Amino acid sequence: MQSLKVPRIVWVSLSPAQPTGPKAAAAAYEPIGSLSALLQGPRADVVVLDGSSELLTPALLQLRRHPDYGLSLIFFSGSADRLAEALADGPLPAESSAVIAAWRHWQERLGLFNRGRLPDRFDHSLLCWLWLRPAGLIQPVCDPSNSNFYHYPLVEALAGEGSINVNSWLQQKRQENLLEAGDLLDRLRHCTACDSNRLNYVDVCPECHGLDIVRQPSLHCFVCGHVAPQQDFLRGDGLICPNCLSHMRHIGSDYDRPLENYRCRSCNAFFEDAEVDVCCIECGQRQSPDELRVREIRPFRLSETGQLSCRQGLGEDSVASQYFRQLKLMAQPGFLAALDWQIAITRRYGKPRGTSVCSVLGMRFDNFKLVLNELGEPGTIAMLDSLMERLQQVIRETDRCMRGREDVLWILLPETPAAGLDILQERLLTGLESIESSGGQKLQLRIVGCGLPDQLEKNEDAPLLLARLMGELF
C-alpha cells in the first residue's frame, strides 16, 4: 500500500528576490517561498532546493542538521559547489517520475533498516543515510580555512551540536568493518608532536642542519682539466684558469660547469645534495619528512558487513550480540587484566612441565555471515540457541569470556590443563556437529587453545598472547 502513496515534493526557492519556481512538471512539485517556511510547515518527503551555490550550501547544512531532513532526499536545481554536492543527493532529475522512483526506493530501504527501527543515535543516522543511498559516499571536501584542510561535512552536519572527532569516528567505524574507504584522494603529512599540518620544508646542511646554504658552481677548464669553484677563476672582468693561466672566454668551447655543489655558510661543509628538514609552524618541532605522520584522505561508503548490519540490526541489537550476552562476558580491559594475572600466577607458581594450571581458548564462527545470509534470521537463531546451550554446558562458573573483534570469542579457563583443553575442544566440535541445520549449511567453528605456562612464549603478556592466537584463528 505504501508504494501507492504519492510523496510530497517541495520546491524551495532560496532567493526570495528572484523566485524562479519549478519549470518542468510543475504539478509534481509544491512551491515554497523560503527555507524557514519549509521547516515550520509539515514535513516534506523530498526537497528540491533552488538558488545560487552561495545560498545552497548553508541551506543544505541547515536541513541535514534538522531532525526531519537529516536523512531525506534533497536535490538541487542549479549549480553546486563541492560542499553542497557532498551534502545533497545531486542535481534534480529531469523527470519528476525519477524523483518519485528514488523516493520509493528510499522509503523501502528505510523500512528495512535495523529491523524496522528508525535511527535514534548519531552513528546509526549516518549508517542509515548511507544505507538509504546504495551509491552513497561520505565525501571529504577540501577547505583551506579548515586546520585539517579536509573535512567531512555530512558527518559534521548529522552529528549536529554534539561535536565528535570526525576522523577518529570514521576510523573506528572502519575498524568495526562497518565502513570501507574509497579511492585515495590526497595524502597529508602531520607533525608528530602536535599533529598540525602547517609544515615548512626547508633544505638544510646535512652536517650541521644549518639553514644558510649556498649553491657553489664549479668550473672545468678545457685546456688543463682543472676543476675548482667559480670564484677561483675570476680575475678582474674575465675568467682565468688558476692552474694553466689560460683565458676562459666562452662556455662550451673553453670551459663548462661540471658540478654544482652546495656549501654551508655555518660549518663550511661541501655537499652534493641538501637534506630536507620539516619544521612545524605551530610547535616548532623539527623532523625529517620520513618521520611525519601520514594521513590519507578518502571517501567512505558502507561496507558489506555494514550493509548486513544495517539489514540485520546494529550493535547491541544484532543477532550475534544477543546470544553472546548469555555468556559470562567481560569487557576487554578486565579480561586482559585477568589473563595477565593468570599468566603471572602460572609463571610464578606453575607446576612442573605437562601440568598447566590455566588455559585460554579462542573460537571464531568461520561462516557466520554466510549462514545468516542463507538461512535467514530464524534458522540462524535456532542454530545459535543450540550452540549457546553447548557452550553454557562446557563453561564453568569460574570461566570468563570476552568478545574480541567481529565474531571471535575468548574463554579463560583457570585450573584447566592442556589435556582438559583438548577435551573441551572436542566436546565443542561434536556439539556443533549435532546441531540440526534445516538448509544444510552448518556453522563452522575455528578453535585455538593455549595451555599456560607451557605454550607461553617468552616475555609474552595478555595482549601479545591474544594477538598470536588471533593470527591462528584467521
Place this chain on the structure above:
Amino acid sequence: MELALDSVLDLSGLIQQLQSENGAMRLFLLLFPFFILVELPLILVVLLGVLRWKLRELTLPPKHSLYRPRVSCVITCYSEGLDVQRTLLSLCEQTYPGEIELIPVVDGAAVNQRTLEAVRAFHLDPELYPRRRLRPIAKWKRGGRVSSLNAGLSMSSGRIIMALDGDTSFDNTMVSAVVRHFEDPNVPAVAGCLRVRNTWTSFATTIQAIEYLLSIQMAKIGLSEWNVVNNVSGAFGAFRRSILEQIGGWDTHSAEDLDLTLRIKSYFGRHRRMRIPFEPRAIGHTDAPSTILGLLQQRLRWDGDLLFLYARKHSGSISPELMGWPNFIMTVVGGLFVQVILPFIIVGYTAVSMIVLPWPTLVALAVLVYTLYFLVLLLQFLLMLLLVSERPGQDVRLLPVLPLFPLAMFLIRCWSAVAILNELLRRGHEESGMAPWWVLKSATRF
C-alpha cells in the same frame, strides 16, 4: 703616360719597363693608381690606428669602475632553433656584475615553433645567475628584424640596449668590455667584434673567417682610433637608450644597422666630441653562410643595400656639416668609392684587359696584382696575429688558406658589382628577406 701604358701592354714592354731605371716603381705607379690613391691610405689609416690602440693597451693601467647600468640584450630570433639557447647561455655567463635583461624576440612565432620552444625551454637558474632576467617576447605575426628590435626596445628597461642576433654567442667578458665605453657620455653606441663560429665547416666559411678577422676585428680597431667606424653591426651592436629614443629606434628597410649608424653619425658634425668606439675585446661568434650560394645571396643583399643607403636613403645626410670631415671623407672614400664604385672599376679593368691584352701579358699582370695583394694581406694577417687576435693559436691555423683569400675576395668584389646593379636597376632592397613584403611595400620609398 699613354706611351708608357702602351709599352706595358705587351709582355716584352713589361719586362723592359722593369729593367729600366726606377722601372719597378714607375710600373707600380702606372698599374695600381687606385691601390695607391685609395686602398693604401685606407690600409695605412687602419694599421696606424691598430698600432696606436696597441700602444695604449700596453701602457694604460687597467681601469676599475663602479659604473654598472642595467643592460638589455634584445636578441632577434627567427629560425635559429636550438642555437638560441647557446646565445642565451653565453649571455647568462657574462662576468658583468650588473644586471642583464635578456629579451629574445621570436619573430613570426606562430610559424617558428622550434625557435619559440627553444626559448621557452631555456631555464634561467636564478640561483646560478642571480643578476640575469629572461623576458621573452613571442611576436606571433612576422614583421621583420626592425620590428623585433623596436619591440624589444619598447619592452626593455636597461640604460644600455644591445641588438644581437639569435645565432651569435658571446665571450663572457663581452658586456663588461662594452659597458666601459658608455661611462663616457659622448659615446652613443659601441660596435662589437664578430668572429666566424663555423670556421671549418666549408671553404666558404673559412674564407669568411679570414675576412671577418681582417675587415672587422682588425680594420675596425684602426678606424675606431680615428673615430671613423663605418658600421655598428646588426648582429652585435650596443646603444645608449637615450640616443635610440631620440632618433626613434630602428627604421624599416633592410640594412637597418648601417642606417642607424649613419643617423647617429649625423650628429657628429654638431657634437664634435661624440664618438662610436669599437671594442675588440667584446667578441661575438656568429654562423656565416656555409655554401657559396648562401654567401652570394648574403652579399647580394649587403652590397646592394650599401648603394641604397648611401645613394638613395642617406644621400642628403652624407655631408661634412652633418658628419664632420673625417667621417665624411671615410664614408665617401671607404664606403661609396671602395664599396660601390671600385667593384665596377675592377670588373671593367678585368674585362678590358681580357679583351685587349694577349694572354701571356694578362697572366703576368694577374700574377703581379695577386703578389701585391697577397703580400699586403700577409702583412695584415701577421700584424693581426701579433697585435690584435685574442686567440692567436686558433687563428694561425688559417694561414695555409691565406693564398686563396685574394682570389676569393676578387670574386666577391666582382659579385658586388652584380649586387649594386641589382639594386640600381631592380631596387633589390625591396625584396630583402629581412622583412615580409607587406612591410617593405608600405615603407617610405627612396
